[in-house]
Amino acid sequence: GQQLNQSPQSMFIQEGEDVSMNCTSSSIFNTWLWYKQDPGEGPVLLIALYKAGELTSNGRLTAQFGTTRKDSFLNISASIPSDVGIYFCAGQLRNFGAGKSTFGDGTTLTVKP
Amino acid sequence: DAGITQSPRHKVTETGTPVTLRCHQTENHRYMYWYRQDPGHGLRLIHYSYGVKDTDKGEVSDGYSVSRSKTEDFLLTLESATSSQTSVYFCAISPQEYQPQHFGDGTRLSIL
Numbered sequence: 177g178q179q180l181n182q183s184p185q186s187m188f189i190q191e192g193e194d195v196s197m198n199c200t201s202s203s204i205f206n207t208w209l210w211y212k213q214d215p216g217e218g219p220v221l222l223i224a225l226y227k228a229g230e231l232t233s234n235g236r237l238t239a240q241f242g243t244t245r246k247d248s249f250l251n252i253s254a255s256i257p258s259d260v261g262i263y264f265c266a267g268q269l270r271n272f273g274a275g276k277s278t279f280g281d282g283t284t285l286t287v288k289p
Numbered sequence: 290d291a292g293i294t295q296s297p298r299h300k301v302t303e304t305g306t307p308v309t310l311r312c313h314q315t316e317n318h319r320y321m322y323w324y325r326q327d328p329g330h331g332l333r334l335i336h337y338s339y340g341v342k343d344t345d346k347g348e349v350s351d352g353y354s355v356s357r358s359k360t361e362d363f364l365l366t367l368e369s370a371t372s373s374q375t376s377v378y379f380c381a382i383s384p385q386e387y388q389p390q391h392f393g394d395g396t397r398l399s400i401l
Contacts, residue, residue, distance in 0.1 A: 221389050221391065281330055
């Protein structure tokens with residue numbers, strides 16, 4: 177099946193720093209999604225991207241749909257302690273059927289005050 | 290929250306026993322999904338449903354079955370639980386085929 181390579185696997189940063197993470201695939205996707213998961217909870221949708229080259233922001237978060245349709249990037253500016261969690265990318269391809277998504281293995285973010 | 294309730298939230302059981310997890314939604318969404326999440330891994334799709342009584346397998350369906358007798362409920366059954374099925378199970382819903390999925394808070398299942 178489809179494989180997503182998400183990197184880095186983990187990040188340890190100081191509060192106030194900017195964060196960048198990415199997801200790559202050997203195949204194209206029609207939609208890229210970014211989720212955040214807090215401990216003991218389910219993933220929560222942060223940003224959805226539907227077009228190659230699209231750049232979308234949600235507060236301090238900015239995500240981009242790569243022009244090749246095989247990658248996506250998430251940036252967090254001026255990190256704060258509540259940014260701690262696991263960030264997942266997910267890709268959807270129309271011929272998967274039923275809106276199935278393929279998920280990356282996640283980037284675990286730790287923010288030191 | 291997206292109106293998704295998973296029950297139970299935690300369960301400990303023994304190898305060989307049957308287990309049923311429930312996902313209940315109040316959003317009237319057509320699509321429902323069951324995933325498992327294991328340490329160091331993303332979410333892997335077990336089964337999904339695209340309507341009442343319409344279900345299909347995901348990438349890790351062996352040892353699991355599902356049923357959807359009404360729009361709001363999607364049940365995941367482990368007929369004879371094994372230790373390899375110890376995991377956190379998430380239900381997700383989506384209104385349309387290619388809309389983003391929204392997740393419940395998960396069920397932590399331990400099989401001893």
